[in-house]
Amino acid sequence: xxxxxxxxxxxxxxxxxxxxxxxxxxxxxxxxxxxxxxxxxxxxxxxxxxxxxxxxxxxxxxxxxxxxxxxxxxxxxxxxxxxxxxxxxxxxxxxxxxxxxxxxxxxxxxxxxxxxxxxxxxxxxxxxxxxxxxxxxxxxxxxxxxxxxxxxxxxxxxxxxxxxxxxxxxxxxxxxxxxxxxxxxxxxxxxxxxxxxxxxxxxxxxxxxxxxxxxxxxxxxxxxxxxxxxxxxxxxxxxx
Amino acid sequence: xxxxxxxxxxxxxxxxxxxxxxxxxxxxxxxxxxxxxxxxxxxxxxxxxxxxxxxxxxxxxxxxxxxxxxxxxxxxxxxxxxxxxxxxxxxxx
Numbered sequence: 001x002x003x004x005x006x007x008x009x010x011x012x013x014x015x016x017x018x019x020x021x022x023x024x025x026x027x028x029x030x031x032x033x034x035x036x037x038x039x040x041x042x043x044x045x046x047x048x049x050x051x052x053x054x055x056x057x058x059x060x061x062x063x064x065x066x067x068x069x070x071x072x073x074x075x076x077x078x079x080x081x082x083x084x085x086x087x088x089x090x091x092x093x094x095x096x097x098x099x100x101x102x103x104x105x106x107x108x109x110x111x112x113x114x115x116x117x118x119x120x121x122x123x124x125x126x127x128x129x130x131x132x133x134x135x136x137x138x139x140x141x142x143x144x145x146x147x148x149x150x151x152x153x154x155x156x157x158x159x160x161x162x163x164x165x166x167x168x169x170x171x172x173x174x175x176x177x178x179x180x181x182x183x184x185x186x187x188x189x190x191x192x193x194x195x196x197x198x199x200x201x202x203x204x205x206x207x208x209x210x211x212x213x214x215x216x217x218x219x220x221x222x223x224x225x226x227x228x229x230x231x232x233x234x235x236x237x238x239x240x
Numbered sequence: 241x242x243x244x245x246x247x248x249x250x251x252x253x254x255x256x257x258x259x260x261x262x263x264x265x266x267x268x269x270x271x272x273x274x275x276x277x278x279x280x281x282x283x284x285x286x287x288x289x290x291x292x293x294x295x296x297x298x299x300x301x302x303x304x305x306x307x308x309x310x311x312x313x314x315x316x317x318x319x320x321x322x323x324x325x326x327x328x329x330x331x332x333x
Contacts, residue, residue, distance in 0.1 A: 043330075046326065046327065049322075050319075053322060061314075075318075079322070083325065135261070137257070137292075142256060142257045149255075151256060152255055156287065157288060159291045160298075161294040161295045174305055177305075193303075196304055199307070202268065213270070217265065221261075224264065224296055225260070225296075227299050231295070231299060232295065
């Protein structure tokens with residue numbers, strides 16, 4: 001994989017370590033170590049900034065998109081974020097990780113853009129999403145109160161988890177997941193994306209989105225339940 | 241002693257509808273050990289809930305497959321401009 005930024009590396013030795021699907025790692029500089037990364041950024045090391053761009057560019061773009069109305073506005077938010085990184089790295093106090101700092105900048109930029117656009121999702125209240133009464137599973141699928149075995153499954157899950165791997169991971173299934181996430185309320189969608197798509201730890205998500213552990217868990221719970229339901233409906237409707 | 245009786249009853253009465261609401265706390269390791277034991281005991285006896293849990297794990301896994309680390313997400317022109325901005329900033333300071 002060609003990484004144009006690393007061609008600019010002053011030592012020009014990146015080529016020896018290239019691999020098909022990994023980021024090219026510099027022997028001397030392990031930018032996944034925040035101290036190395038920050039030092040590189042402060043002394044104007046192109047490779048450090050290039051590494052940061054490649055590591056977080058796609059992910060920042062995805063998150064920005066959930067605050068603003070258009071892909072172009074999201075791109076602008078991401079650009080402004082990078083400029084803020086360039087000009088602000090000297091003031092970065094390293095009390096949080098570079099990653100947290102970066103995402104906080106993006107979220108602030110994207111949120112205020114969303115507000116200027118009068119886009120309601122940008123400031124859709126976490127409170128409203130938490131207060132909504134949203135059971136994980138339709139209550140009609142359980143035995144009613146007052147009957148024997150109340151609360152047990154009346155209509156248990158269709159066992160789609162036993163579908164063959166090939167079918168589960170097919171593009172059709174992934175499209176169902178994508179559509180289900182797109183249909184989630186914004187805060188649920190953000191938490192789910194950061195946790196299950198970007199693979200963040202819960203503490204990182206709480207930090208970046210300024211959520212309590214409990215609230216983050218409730219949003220995640222509802223989001224996953226809806227995506228699971230979308231998959232069940234999909235497999236129920238299409239299983240021969 | 242009243243406690244063991246209460247515990248036995250609540251244990252027997254643990255229902256699927258409770259399970260599906262507690263499952264994220266379970267997966268997140270945010271459960272008191274007694275609640276966890278009740279949930280796991282229910283899980284051993286309930287096919288429906290076993291499938292539900294397996295499906296949530298599948299759901300998480302599938303969501304992870306949507307991740308595309310597109311190095312070119314930024315576009316090569318934008319990337320070049322940002323690297324230029326980075327250099328300019330450092331040469332001017």
